[in-house]
Amino acid sequence: MPGCGSRWNLHVHHITFRSQGGTDEPENETTVCISCHQRAIHKGYIRVTGSAPGDLVWEMGVSPIHPQIARYVNGLRVAA
Ligand SMILES: [Zn+2]
Numbered sequence: 001m002p003g004c005g006s007r008w009n010l011h012v013h014h015i016t017f018r019s020q021g022g023t024d025e026p027e028n029e030t031t032v033c034i035s036c037h038q039r040a041i042h043k044g045y046i047r048v049t050g051s052a053p054g055d056l057v058w059e060m061g062v063s064p065i066h067p068q069i070a071r072y073v074n075g076l077r078v079a080a
C-alpha cells in the first residue's frame with residue numbers, strides 16, 4: 001500500500017469484497033498490513049479499486065465531507 005511499506009503481519013484484502021461477490025482470483029487480491037487493513041480500509045478511510053497487481057487505484061482519506069487527501073494510480077501519486 002502506498003505510504004505504508006510494512007512487510008509484516010500482511011493480510012490478503014479482496015478488492016471487491018467477497019460479501020459483494022468478489023472472487024479469490026489474484027487480480028482481486030492485494031496484501032496490506034493488518035493495521036492498514038482493519039483500521040483504514042475496512043473503516044472506510046482508504047479505498048482500493050481496480051485490478052491487481054498493475055492496475056490499482058488507492059484513494060486515501062475517503063470521506064463524504066472532506067476532500068480526498070491523496071490518490072495513487074499504479075503506485076504513482078496523482079492529483080486527488
Ligand atoms: Zn479486506
Ligand SMILES: [Zn+2]
Nearest residue numbers: 004006033036
Ligand atoms: Zn500498513
